[in-house]
Amino acid sequence: MNVPTTVEKPGSRELSYAEALREAMGLALERDDRVILMGEDIGVYGGAFQVTGDLVDRFGTDRVRDTPISELGGAGVAVGAALTGLRPIFEFQFSDFAMLAMEQIANQAAKLRYMLGGEASVPVVMRMPGGSGTGAAAQHSQSLEAWFGHVPGLKVVQPSTPEDAKGLLLAALEDPDPVIIFEHKMLYKMKGEVPEGWYTTPIGKAAIRREGTDVTIVASAIMVHRALAAADELAKDGISVEVIDLRSVRPIDRETIIASVKKTGKLVCVYEGVRTLGVGAEISAMIAESEAFDFLDAPIQRLGGAEAPIPYNPELEKAAVPQTPGIVDCVRKLVGGQV
Amino acid sequence: MPTEVIMPKVDMDMDRGKVSVWHVAEGETVEKGAALFDIETDKAAMEVEAPASGKLHHVLAQPGADVPVGHPIAWIYAEGEEVGAIPDAADMPAAEPRQEAPSGSAPGAEGSAPNVPLAVSASDLDRPRATPAARRMVRAAGLDLADISGSGPHGRIQAADVERAIEARRRAPAPPPSRAPEAVEPSAPSVWADQSGALHVSRSKGEGRPLVMIHGFAADSMGWRPFEQALASRRPLIRIDLPSHGRSPRRRFASFPDFVRSVREAFDAVGLDEPVDLLAHSLGGAVALALADVRPRNIASLALIAPAGLGPQADAETLLGIARASRAESLAPWLKRLAGSPDAISWDFVKAAMVSREDPDLRQAQLDLAGVLFPDGTQSFDLSAALDRLEVPTTMIWGRRDMVIPWQHALRADGTVALHLLRESGHIPHVECPATVAGIVKRHLECAGR
Known part of the structure; x- marks a missing residue:
């Protein structure tokens, strides 16, 4: 791919998370003819969450292609296009619908490089709006990162800021293998500083969003913001919280998390996916197996989604995933020696 | 299978012992009942008989080695029995329950044969609970x-x-290994400063009517833990640390009413909009009675464990002894007086109590408080009238073996007060038999809730 991989000290301005993603796709379409966008209603309609917006006006329907309501078919075309030399970015309207395309994602895209002895690769990017909070109920609100993170051959990222949304999307495009981006629906309107021009956020590298000494919270996507709000609240009690933004579910940044837990001795994993067998379970086990074990001074805690489909009722929907007060409460108990 | 020779427990508060001499050499034959070795404890030296006939092997404890009670120190093989490796003690029935984990010797400590900790670690059944970081x-x-x-x-x-x-070791370098107890030089009374700020109140969330708990003299809110676990209630629990106790500021008071005023301020500050149930022990009981007198509409019921304030007698020596003790060794004998049976007070309990009493200012503040509240060893305040004025359901729990405040003070109560006199308990039944006390309190709270 003929794109610069270094940032030339760009200026930055405030963009929303959705605008940052659109800017990234626009840059890619401008610079590389092989890049195409595919997905349901991404053209004239501008995408289910208006992420592609006016890109069809700028680049035409050949490069910004609406696909029929068939996730398996669309994903299959994208995988085939990637395999034969294009750089498709495929948008699912909701990550939940990716289940219809599992064969193409998990069995084809993730495995072809291995099954063809490295003679081929599938450089496809799949964008998946995920998470709850929109009142869209059980079939449109799931957080399925752990499902995809369980498949070797895929990379799975979860940007939590506009800057990372753009940087991780461009990093996904530069990657020679399939990358799944989970975009949190409740973050699309969130604004933040976004550098101009082409830059990438490294896949597999977590970010320390707040430094602290008493407890480490590892969170992803919208949970990063709830963890930061909890950290503000806890600071009033003199509890110093380190907040790590996971950013990448596969691969996981072991070094950053291990170093932090060695410093604080306490770990809370906060994630929106169902708690059992989720991302937090993996991080807990990773820490228990690591050199950080000897530094643990309290049991590891996991705050995850309820063991239930996301409810439609707005209050129940909130109760089904971790919220700031619950994080505060968990950390207080942990630091207060009640766990 | 060879017979295990263990370090026996020869007196009640012994948890380690030293072999001073072996009467039988390794490999020699011994008859059951014959003198096998001598031990020394803090208090006595005595001869221990062989538990079986046969040949003595695997002598782990050399003379001078300090071994936890219950740990194996050698094995006797029957005539003709093949002598193999040291038996894994964990596979063998323990002659006595393991008392504690083996003690590795701290650098500088003398008298531990290096092979003892190694050998006994195999039989380490009750590992202390500790986080990986602590380990x-x-x-x-x-x-x-x-x-x-x-x-x-x-x-x-x-x-x-x-x-x-580590800090304690830094302050007090390794104690001499000799049996003579270290002479405790009388420390000059520390001059402690009055601290400002509100009393420490801890709350646990729950549903239903809150239960407010007030601990006794020289205790703190941590002392409710066994009781809380036994109660297993879903109610919110609110624990008040008395002034100069636990995590509350140290304060000087001129009188009992002065003391109560500060607790009342903390009680008011809790911001309860409904009446609460009140549970209190000893000095806290007197405070609770005084509180109930001035805040009758805020209190739905009262449960008192061995409350102070119902008679002049109190064992001031015990109270002062506890307040004064600067180390676990001097604290233990006094704490044992709190319980109906001294065995109820374990060494671990003493050590835990000492950890929260490490601050000399806290101890001095409590001594000074005792001087105000218990001048000449007398309870200077009388809450009998307050008790008579109570109109809410009240339960009183007292141990018949209470040596600190006579249980007969309970008889000051009028017939509307429920009395529970526990035959085997001393002054701290909620610590000695938390399940029993929790059961009584649970029934009391249920009745009061109707």
Whole structure:
């Protein structure tokens, strides 16, 4: 791919998370003819969450292609296009619908490089709006990162800021293998500083969003913001919280998390996916197996989604995933020696 | 299978012993009942008989070695029995329950044969509960988990506990290994400063009517833990640390009413919009009675455990002894007087109590408080009238073996007060038999809730 991989000290301005993603796709379409966008209603309609917006006006329907309501078919075309030399970015309207395309994602895209002895690769990017909070109920609100993170051959990222949304999307495009981006629906309107021009956020590298000494919270996507709000609240009690933004579910940044837990001795994993067998379970086990074990001074805690489909009722929907007060409460108990 | 020879427990508060001499050499034959070895404890030296006939092998405890009670120190093989490797003690029925984990010797400590800790670690059945971080720190500092009391849940030893132990060792270099107890030089009374700020109140969330708890003299809110676990209630629990106790500021008071005023302020500040149930022990009981007198509409019921304020007598020596004790060794004898049976007070309990009393200012503040509240060893305040004025359901729990405040003070109560006199308990039934006390309190709260 003929794109610069270094940032030339760009200026930055405030963009929303959705605008940052659109800017990234626009840059890619401008610079590389092989890049195409595919997905349901991404053209004239501008995408289910208006992420592609006016890109069809700028680049035409050949490069910004609406696909029929068939996730398996669309994903299959994208995988085939990637395999034969294009750089498709495929948008699912909701990550939940990716289940219809599992064969193409998990069995084809993730495995072809291995099954063809490295003679081929599938450089496809799949964008998946995920998470709850929109009142869209059980079939449109799931957080399925752990499902995809369980498949070797895929990379799975979860940007939590506009800057990372753009940087991780461009990093996904530069990657020679399939990358799944989970975009949190409740973050699309969130604004933040976004550098101009082409830059990438490294896949597999977590970010320390707040430094602290008493407890480490590892969170992803919208949970990063709830963890930061909890950290503000806890600071009033003199509890110093380190907040790590996971950013990448596969691969996981072991070094950053291990170093932090060695410093604080306490770990809370906060994630929106169902708690059992989720991302937090993996991080807990990773820490228990690591050199950080000897530094643990309290049991590891996991705050995850309820063991239930996301409810439609707005209050129940909130109760089904971790919220700031619950994080505060968990950390207080942990630091207060009640766990 | 060879017969295990263990370090026997020869007096009640012994938890380690020393072999002073073996009467039988390794490989020699011994008859059951013959003198096998001598032991020394803090108090006595005595001869121990062979538990079986045969040949003595695997002598682990050399003379001078300090061994926890119940740990194997040698084995006797029957005539003709093949002598193999040292039996894994964990596979063998223990002659006595293991008392504590083996003690690794701290650098500088003398008298431990190096092979003893190694050998007994195989039979280490009751590992102390400790976090990985605490274990790492203990290893690095050359300490022994068995010597550290844990302040975490279920007595778990945490990093902060080890830090305290390291700090304590730094302040008081390794005690001489001799049996003579170290002479305690009378420390000059520390001049402590009055501290400002509100009393420490801890709350746990729950549903239903809150239960407010007030501890006794020289205790703190942590003392409710066994009771709380036994109660297993879903109610919100609100624990008040009395002034100069636990995490509350140290304060000087001119009188009992002065003292009560500060607790009342804390009670008012809790911001309860409904009446609460009140549970209190000893001095806290007197405070609770005084509170109920001035805040009758805020209190739905009263449960009092061995409350003060119902008669002049009190064992001031015990109270002062506890307040004064600057180390576990001097604290233990006084704490034992709190219980109906001295065995109820374990060494771990003493060590845990001492951890929260390490601050000399706190001890001096409590001594000074005792001087105000118990001048000449007398309870200077009388709450009998307040007790008579109570109109809410009231339950009184008292141990018949209470040596600190006579249980007969309970008889000051009028017939509307429920009396529970526990035959075997002393002054701290909620610590001695938490389940029984929790059961009584639970019924009391149920009745009061109707």
